[in-house]
Amino acid sequence: MIAKTPETPYYAVVFTSLGKDIGEDYQNMASEMEKLANVQEGFLGIETAREAIGITVSYWKSLESIKRWKANVDHKIAQDKGRKLWYKSFAVRICKVERDYFFNI
Amino acid sequence: MIAKTPETPYYAVVFTSLGKDIGEDYQNMASEMEKLANVQEGFLGIETAREAIGITVSYWKSLESIKRWKANVDHKIAQDKGRKLWYKSFAVRICKVERDYFFNI
Numbered sequence: 001m002i003a004k005t006p007e008t009p010y011y012a013v014v015f016t017s018l019g020k021d022i023g024e025d026y027q028n029m030a031s032e033m034e035k036l037a038n039v040q041e042g043f044l045g046i047e048t049a050r051e052a053i054g055i056t057v058s059y060w061k062s063l064e065s066i067k068r069w070k071a072n073v074d075h076k077i078a079q080d081k082g083r084k085l086w087y088k089s090f091a092v093r094i095c096k097v098e099r100d101y102f103f104n105i
Numbered sequence: 106m107i108a109k110t111p112e113t114p115y116y117a118v119v120f121t122s123l124g125k126d127i128g129e130d131y132q133n134m135a136s137e138m139e140k141l142a143n144v145q146e147g148f149l150g151i152e153t154a155r156e157a158i159g160i161t162v163s164y165w166k167s168l169e170s171i172k173r174w175k176a177n178v179d180h181k182i183a184q185d186k187g188r189k190l191w192y193k194s195f196a197v198r199i200c201k202v203e204r205d206y207f208f209n210i
Binding site: 001002003005012014016017018047048049050051052053054055057083087088089090091092093094095096097098099100101102103104105 | 123157196205
């Protein structure tokens, strides 16, 4: 779903990936990581879609909350598996959301 | 594909949408808008995926180039059609990309 985020400024991590082996194992991990992200301090929401490429945008209160999530032990294991097994390539972009507007949200 | 962007900082527009009538007419417009965006001054790249929701991230050199694209006449027509016909709801987030990192890109 479309994330309901607070007033700007807040932060976004745009994760864009090209998969090489996106199967059940991957789907389970993605679902686990989303649940785990949800209980992290500073987590604000997540949006995801996969077609030719996958795009996941997660929203965070601060750069510090993003740093802590990046260093989370279970997330680290998933990141390693991602590099070894699941992704052909990916890009991570850390962004400050400066303005936003909504239609029917 | 995953966009090849220059060194940070640059800007991203994260457009997340829930469609109500995403058919051929919509696909044609989306394809036209992508072509048109590609020739705008300051355009750096675009990434898109649609599943339960659609996510399109476009990258731009500056806030000014984003403002000009928002005000582009053909794009304005597409925006109006989007509100009237294609989208149930959407979110637009204007972001400054502060850091990025890449794997195999």
